[in-house]
Amino acid sequence: MARTRRLIGIACLGAAAALAAGCSSSSSASSSASSSATTGSGTTAKVTGTANVAYAGSLQLLNEKTVGPAFEKATGASYSGQGAGAVGLSQEIAAGEIRPNVFESIGPSPITTLEPKFTSWYVQLAASPIVVAYSPNSKFGPQLSQIAEGKKPLSDLFTIMAQPGFILGRTDPNTDPQGQAFYEMVQAAQSYYHLPAGTASKVLGPLNNSKQTYEETSLESFLESGQLDAASAYRSTAIQDHLHYITLPDVLNFGEPSLASTYAKYTIKLSNGQTVHGVPTVVYATTIGKTDPAAAAAFVSYQLLPSVRAAFAAGGYLLVTPKAFGTGVPAAVANALKG
Numbered sequence: 001m002a003r004t005r006r007l008i009g010i011a012c013l014g015a016a017a018a019l020a021a022g023c024s025s026s027s028s029a030s031s032s033a034s035s036s037a038t039t040g041s042g043t044t045a046k047v048t049g050t051a052n053v054a055y056a057g058s059l060q061l062l063n064e065k066t067v068g069p070a071f072e073k074a075t076g077a078s079y080s081g082q083g084a085g086a087v088g089l090s091q092e093i094a095a096g097e098i099r100p101n102v103f104e105s106i107g108p109s110p111i112t113t114l115e116p117k118f119t120s121w122y123v124q125l126a127a128s129p130i131v132v133a134y135s136p137n138s139k140f141g142p143q144l145s146q147i148a149e150g151k152k153p154l155s156d157l158f159t160i161m162a163q164p165g166f167i168l169g170r171t172d173p174n175t176d177p178q179g180q181a182f183y184e185m186v187q188a189a190q191s192y193y194h195l196p197a198g199t200a201s202k203v204l205g206p207l208n209n210s211k212q213t214y215e216e217t218s219l220e221s222f223l224e225s226g227q228l229d230a231a232s233a234y235r236s237t238a239i240q241d242h243l244h245y246i247t248l249p250d251v252l253n254f255g256e257p258s259l260a261s262t263y264a265k266y267t268i269k270l271s272n273g274q275t276v277h278g279v280p281t282v283v284y285a286t287t288i289g290k291t292d293p294a295a296a297a298a299f300v301s302y303q304l305l306p307s308v309r310a311a312f313a314a315g316g317y318l319l320v321t322p323k324a325f326g327t328g329v330p331a332a333v334a335n336a337l338k339g
Helices: 014-026 027-037 057-073 084-094 141-148 153-159 177-192 199-204 219-224 235-240 257-263 293-302 306-314 331-337
Strands: 048-058 076-084 102-106 123-125 131-134 230-234 244-247 267-269 274-275 281-288 318-327
Touching: 014 257, 027 102, 048 057, 048 084, 048 293, 057 076, 057 102, 057 235, 057 293, 076 084, 084 102, 084 177, 102 219, 102 293, 123 153, 123 306, 131 141, 131 177, 131 219, 141 244, 153 177, 153 199, 177 230, 177 267, 219 230, 230 235, 230 274, 281 293, 293 306, 293 331, 306 318, 318 331
Parallel strands: 048 076, 048 102
Antiparallel strands: 102 281, 123 281, 123 318, 131 230, 131 244, 267 274
C-alpha cells in the first residue's frame, strides 16, 4: 500500500503572482477572467455553486494556492479540491465514492474510462515532463548533482539508482499515471542507453514495490525530509517545491506531445493484467455529472485564460495548444477555446 504523509511547507510561488496580476491588476484582464466563466460577453459574470475539483496530485499547489482562490475571486463561485493519483480518483468516481463535478487528470485514460456515464469530452491544458528529483544531502547527492549539471552522462543516473542501498520513491503505476510513466521511462532507458540487462529491474523492483510506492501528494515530502535519495516527479512539482532535479531527454520524459507515437511503444502490465501504453503527461480537464454545472464549466474555462495559462507556465508546465476532444463541450468552455 502506498504510504501517505501530509505535504508541508507549501508556499505560493511566482505562479501566484502571475495569476494575481492577470486577475486583478488591470480592468481588461479582469473582464477576460469574468467573461470566460459564463457568457463570453466581456462583462463581469457571477457564477453560483461550487467547483468541486478532483485533480491529479501534482496539481495540488497550483490549484489550492493559486487557481482555486483566484477563481473564487473572479467568478463568485466557490472552490473545493482534492488531489490523488488520477487513476485512483477515476476508480473512486466510477464507484460513486467521490462526486466531483470537475476532474483533472494526467493523460486522457482516467477520463475516457468514465465515458459515457459521467462525461463525454475533455480539454488539454498543459504538459509536465517526468524528471528525477533528488536529495543533495544524500550520500549519492554529489554524483546526482554532477549528472544534473551535465558533468556526468545521464546514463550514470540509472547505474546509480540500481546500486544496493539506493532509496528510490515513486508512485504506484496501478493508481497513478506518473507511476506508469516513470516505470515505463526506466525500462525504456535501459535500451536507450544500452545499459546491462536487468538494470531496470534493479532500479524498480516489482511493479507494486511497497518499499518504493508513495501517494503522489506526499512523495516529495519524504524526499525533502531525507528519507529518500531520489524520487519520480513532474517538472512542475520539482519547480514549485524547489527540488533539485535531473532533466531527461524528450524521448524519455513523456512531456512532448509530438512524440506520442514514441511513448506509445513503451508499455507496462498492471497488477490486474491490463497492458498500458505510454502517453504524453498532459493535463486534461472535464466536467463530471450534473451538480452545479455552471460552476464546473466556469472552472475549466477559467483555466484557458491567458493569465491562468501564464500561471501554469510559471509553475513549470509546458503550454500546449488548448484543444477539446469528444462531444457535448459546455458553452463556456467552447467560448473560451475560441479565444
